[in-house]
Amino acid sequence: MTTSKDRVKELRWVEPQKLTPHERNWxxxxxxxxxxxxxIIDELGFADAVIARETPEGLQLIDGHLxxxxxxxxxxxxxxxxxxxxxxxxTDKLLLTLDPxxxxxxSDQDALLGLLESTTFESDSINAMLEALVNGERDPLxxxxxxxxxxxxxxxxxxxxPFPTFDADVETDTDADGLMNFVLxxxxxxxxxxxxxxxxxxxxxxxxxxxxxxxxxxxxxxx
Numbered sequence: 001m002t003t004s005k006d007r008v009k010e011l012r013w014v015e016p017q018k019l020t021p022h023e024r025n026w027x028x029x030x031x032x033x034x035x036x037x038x039x040i041i042d043e044l045g046f047a048d049a050v051i052a053r054e055t056p057e058g059l060q061l062i063d064g065h066l067x068x069x070x071x072x073x074x075x076x077x078x079x080x081x082x083x084x085x086x087x088x089x090x091t092d093k094l095l096l097t098l099d100p101x102x103x104x105x106x107s108d109q110d111a112l113l114g115l116l117e118s119t120t121f122e123s124d125s126i127n128a129m130l131e132a133l134v135n136g137e138r139d140p141l142x143x144x145x146x147x148x149x150x151x152x153x154x155x156x157x158x159x160x161x162p163f164p165t166f167d168a169d170v171e172t173d174t175d176a177d178g179l180m181n182f183v184l185x186x187x188x189x190x191x192x193x194x195x196x197x198x199x200x201x202x203x204x205x206x207x208x209x210x211x212x213x214x215x216x217x218x219x220x221x222x223x
């Protein structure tokens with residue numbers, strides 16, 4: 001039986017501004033991630049600790065840079081910090097591998113959809129993050145912008161009426177990437193059914209298909 005080295009010294013509550021960011025931290029955090037983290041902290045509080053080590057200059061952060069930033073911005077008094085006993089080389093190794101190790105995990109879509117179906121969040125940012133996760137996308141969709149067709153389509157959908165005629169010459173107001181929003185209001189059960197079909201369609205495609213690619217395949221079956 002192999003015994004692993006215990007590098008954890010203690011769990012300590014520390015004022016976030018007293019944690020020094022690691023100068024070799026290589027992860028950048030988009031606004032959507034920042035908003036989702038703030039949402040989960042607001043809803044649940046802190047249920048995980050950042051990681052730091054003691055240096056002559058004070059506590060040096062290894063993992064949890066975004067939590068430090070959000071906590072300082074929100075004037076959080078103290079946050080939980082796992083103090084580890086690592087030298088410079090070991091710290092670089094941990095800094096380099098923590099996030100990639102987590103990113104190697106694969107999703108069990110049935111388990112994920114089941115968990116989503118039984119769980120609700122108040123934060124729009126968390127819901128957007130989870131929607132992107134189910135869709136197999138890296139980032140949440142951009143904010144929805146209103147168009148006359150979108151308003152008419154949503155109203156027709158609510159009343160059970162046929163989809164309005166689409167005028168491509170008028171309604172093709174795309175973003176910088178040449179894309180536009182297409183929105184449907186659905187129940188959680190309907191979303192589960194739709195995403196199950198989309199994920200099955202994705203599995204038949206090659207070259208990292210997007211959710212839109214898969215949805216087109218589903219729609220083509222009834223075209």
